[in-house]
Amino acid sequence: MKDVGMKPESYRTAIATGILHAPPHCIELLRNGNTDKGDALKTARIAGILGAKRTDELIPLCHPLPIYRADVEYQLEEAHVVITAVVETIGPTGVEMEALTAVSLAGLTLYDMLKPHCEPEDLCLDQIKLEKKKGGKSHFTRVLKAPLPASVIVLSDTVASGKKADTAGQNVVDILEEANFGYIQYQVIPDSPEQLKALIEQQKNDYPLILTVGGTGLGPKDLTVETIQPLLTREIPGLMEAARSFGQRRTPYAALSRGVAGYIENSLVLTLPGSRQGAKESLIAILPALVHLFDVQKNIPHTGGYQ
Template sequence: MKTVLTNGKKINNMVNITSKSNTLRIAIATATVRVSNLETIEAMQQRKVPKGDVFEFARAAGLLGVKKTSDVIPDCHPLPIEFCSITYQIEGLSIIIMVEVHTIYKTGVEVEAMHGASVTALTIYDMLKPIDKAVEIESIRLLKKSGGKTTLQKDEIIFKAAVVVCSDSISEGETTDRSGKAIVTRLEDFGIETTNYEVIPDDFDLIQKRTKLLASKVQLLIFTGGTGLSPRDVTPDAVLPLLEKQIDGIMETARRYGQERMPYAMLSRGLAGTIGKTLVLTLPGSEKGAIETIDAIFPAVLHLFKVMEGKRH
């Protein structure tokens, strides 16, 4: 949660996750409840605790805890819980609670898993305290989480990129480039060095010449501009005949991502493919459209280079 000042007053805002993509997110959390004697363990196992079946009551409470996390923890986003498992293991005088939560969403479920584990532990504590005054909760911790960009490992390949801005108006000095420079900045976030940056007019032959030259020098070639439907938008038309393998899924993902944010993303004719071992991408000419495309496909798209080297998925 970020704190900003408005008219001298502090206002807390939730973290903005609108730029993120839905991915499978998994979290596993654990909590440990320790009792003081074996009689308490036996009472639980034999379902003789006066307040009822401890395991089932606590499991139901834990499920509610997972689902209601955003209601009690202010900065947690409401999200769909698509799977939740609560299991128990008894080791001596300790009851070990394991909570596993899955979702397909823009943010992780580690807090939901830990909240579920804590509610389960508190319910066990509450149900056992009439027969065991020394029961205590020892620990609540996250064991594992996966999903999202933070779990994608950086590739060992050293990437070099070229960014080419296709625009008549920018090449003639009538307007200034923003999308190309924004792409260069975003690539830096992924450890990718842009060794070539240039602006050229919307010229079919020139775009093809630059594609052939740069594809032999860099691993990643990105064009921005000329992907629309105006008479001078020819970037995809020039690049397509040069591609050795077209990868439709990359731009399908980008257009779907963009369409969720503005209604005209479906009109982009951007394409993706390879020339040799170089990935070629054609992005929209608007700064917003270019950045949204990067957000939609990176860093997952970089896995392509491992695949091209023959490494297993």
């Protein structure tokens, strides 16, 4: 079963269709609701909705999802019926299989209720396919259309002194590279507000994105937030709210992060936690928003040489 624990939730929809071929007199039975077993369209609709809600029980490797909407509709033609299923959720993975299962179960129910009224070869369920899906990585992209430079600043006395290897910052660099950030400046400095402030002042117009890693906790030397927040010219509280919400569903310690985000002149600056997992979760949670922001904001001025 695929691990979706680190995928952010999003609104997702899927539409699937299928066709049941049947003799004209069977189509008329569907239209009038007069099969021997009752109203086939209504019964098949319930079967399709039930199939969507129980797809994870029917298909071994499907994830269970909260189904916020499942519906089945029909289009009756002379010698066939088009079955359409729409399924919606808010989750970490899509509902394509739920929509396809809904169509399949509705079609099989119609088949079962019509078979007393015709020969077996007169019925055929086919062309079950996905028509449309929305949400997830196909809709909320996590990769920039065009590469942009970024800066990653790791704050740690122990890493800066060589007593400990940096894993959090390197992991952030890896995620940014996968997202098509082109030139990434990576630096490690001690837990020094003075050095951080000087570095931000130096980089603030050269890099569209500056990420600090470390110093967002409650320790006596965790002063990244106190250093960055007064410099912000336009704060974006929703970014860190999203990061904390995402993290807190994975560990209650995420509530202790005091990260902030916003613009310092022409650079978007975000403060990530110093732990590898905390930095990873925070960046994963907000990456689609960052990509969207940079893709739609075309007029970011760059004074540096990393375009």
